[in-house]
Amino acid sequence: QVQLVQSGAEVKKPGASVKVSCKASGYTFTSYDINWVRQATGQGLEWMGWMNPNSGNTGYAQKFQGRVTMTRNTSISTAYMELSSLRSEDTAVYYCARMPEQVGWFDPWGQGTLVTVSS
Amino acid sequence: SYVLTQPPSVSVAPGKTARITCGGNNIGSKSVHWYQQKPGQAPVLVIYYDSDRPSGIPERFSGSNSGNTATLTISRVEAGDEADYYCQVWDSRDVVFGGGTKLTVL
Numbered sequence: 001q002v003q004l005v006q007s008g009a010e011v012k013k014p015g016a017s018v019k020v021s022c023k024a025s026g027y028t029f030t031s032y033d034i035n036w037v038r039q040a041t042g043q044g045l046e047w048m049g050w051m052n053p054n055s056g057n058t059g060y061a062q063k064f065q066g067r068v069t070m071t072r073n074t075s076i077s078t079a080y081m082e083l084s085s086l087r088s089e090d091t092a093v094y095y096c097a098r099m100p101e102q103v104g105w106f107d108p109w110g111q112g113t114l115v116t117v118s119s
Numbered sequence: 120s121y122v123l124t125q126p127p128s129v130s131v132a133p134g135k136t137a138r139i140t141c142g143g144n145n146i147g148s149k150s151v152h153w154y155q156q157k158p159g160q161a162p163v164l165v166i167y168y169d170s171d172r173p174s175g176i177p178e179r180f181s182g183s184n185s186g187n188t189a190t191l192t193i194s195r196v197e198a199g200d201e202a203d204y205y206c207q208v209w210d211s212r213d214v215v216f217g218g219g220t221k222l223t224v225l
Contacts, residue, residue, distance in 0.1 A: 035214065045154075045162065045205055047214035059212055095161055103209040105152035107164040107173060 002026040004096050004110035011116045017084040020113045022096035029077035030054040033099040035106055036070065036081045038092040046092075050099065051079060086117045121210035123217035130223040131196050139220045141189040141206035149208045151189040153182060156219075157202045165204075166191060198224050 007021040022034060036048040049060035051070040058070045069082045079096060094113045097106035124142040131137040141151060151169050154162035164173050166182040169189065179194045193200055201224045206217040 037214075037216075044219045045207075045216040047216065050214075061213060097162075104150070105164055105167040105207065106154075106162075107167070109161040109163070112161050 002098065002108055004098060004108060006094075006096060006110040006113045009114040009116070011118065012086050014087055014117055014119055016086050016117075017082055018086060018115050019080055019082040020094050020096075020115070022079040022081070022110050024077045024079070024098070027098075029072075030074055033102070034070075034072070034079040035097050035099050036068075037095045037097060037106070037109075039095070039112075040089075040092040043092075048081070048094075053079060083115075086115075088117050091115065091117045120213070121208070121215050123206055123208065123215055125204075125206060125217040125220045127218070128221045128223065130225055131193075132225045133196055133198060135196055137193040137196050137200070137222055139191045139193075139204050139222065141191070141217050142187055143189075143208065143215075144187060146187055146189050146208065147185045149184075149210070151182065151184050152207045153191045154205045154207065155200075155202045156205065162205065193222070196222075196224055200224060 003025045005023045010018050012018050030053045033050050033052050035050045038046050048064050051058045053072045067084050072079045096110040153166040155165045156162040165176050165180050169184040170182040181192045183190050203219045203221050205219045208215050
């Protein structure tokens with residue numbers, strides 16, 4: 001079955017960077033875009049951007065431009081999201097999700113990775 | 120930027136019908152997707168392209184979209200439907216989520 005498995009929880013200090021991985025299985029990794037969405041505790045969903053695993057092309061939400069980098073390693077079917085210059089407001093669960101069609105929906109989602117930013 | 124407005128909460132008795140709205144300027148011209156999220160879990164797609172159901176989602180879940188409002192309808196509500204529900208669209212090159220609606224089953 002199609003599955004996205006993310007890396008484990010992280011604790012980072014303000015100003016540091018974090019890199020979250022998302023390993024895909026059950027389908028051809030390069031055939032579908034991967035999107036990243038985050039959710040602060042008790043809050044709603046916030047879209048961060050997308051990456052095309054075939055070309056490596058990316059598109060980022062304006063809020064994260066300059067701070068986020070989305071990459072991939074096609075040999076191991078894994079997508080990565082790196083967020084830099086972390087601040088306490090970046091404390092959230094970060095999800096990856098497959099997008100079956102261009103400008104479409106997200107299905108399935110990874111299990112989420114909690115990133116805690118604290119001094 | 121495009122804004123999607125959802126009611127913060129909706130309450131419904133078991134066996135009744137719940138309707139969760141998602142308002143946006145001329146949202147009827149966009150494709151709307153809906154997600155269910157239970158506490159501590161990742162979101163799950165329940166409706167895509169306004170009204171299509173993924174495999175495995177009960178027929179009790181349906182969707183519509185017209186004018187300035189999209190609606191997720193859950194018929195014969197069960198206790199297991201209690202969750203947060205989010206609508207989602209693409210606006211230009213950005214994804215927009217609604218603020219979410221907490222469905223409470225009384």
